[in-house]
Amino acid sequence: MSKPGAYTRADVVDTALRLLDQYGLADLSMRRLAAELDVQPSALYWHVPNKQTLLALVSDQIIGRAAVVEPVTDWKVATLAEATAIRDALLAYRDGAEVVSSTLALGLGADAALERIRAGIDRVCADQAIAQVAAESILFLVLGQVWHEQQRMQADSLGVVSQSVSTKPEDARGETANSGNSAEFGIRLILDGLEKKLALKHGSR
Secondary structure (H helix, E strand, C coil): CCCCCCCCCCHHHHHHHHHHHHHHHHHCCCCHHHHHHHHHHHEEEEECCCHHHHHHHHHCCCHHHCCCCCCCCCCHHHHHHHHHHHHHHHHCCHHHHCCCCCCCCCCCCCCCHHHHHHHHHCCCCHHHHHHHHHHHHHHHHHHHHHHHHHHHHHHHCCCCCCCCCCCCCCHHHCCCCCCCHHHHHHHHHHHHCCCCCCCHHHCCC
């Protein structure tokens, strides 16, 4: 078996991400990861102290692989583009939304997702509390919808979902006419609402 020094933390995370995509979160265990790296499970703790930390690193990797968005002047267009890039990154990996959502809930990582969404909002909203709520609302909408899609895909593959609500892989990847439309519409509603609130706030001065 390999020694702990024979691989890096990056190797551990990359392997965990590959196993996540292959087997899903439920079957991503430290024992399976150690077997894949050809080491004893205890050797993994040289690089990650526990599974929660490992999943946080995997979450950061998923968000870090989101496409870079080209700069645009319109803050709403920029925010929607960032949210879409994050959505696509989550969909690229099996159970991606669940992993990132749990990491955020525990405060262990994936902060870049919120920072990317806030970047456009911060251009027009000086109130940090409002900007935070708006960005979180968009991120939670994206996470919830992708989680819903991925759960349906998994259940559909097992034949336990009604045909009326089944989700095909091409639907989740955005290859059909209606894919992502509900998420985009919801994001636009939040942004439009924020824009109106800011206009009213400025008009009352």
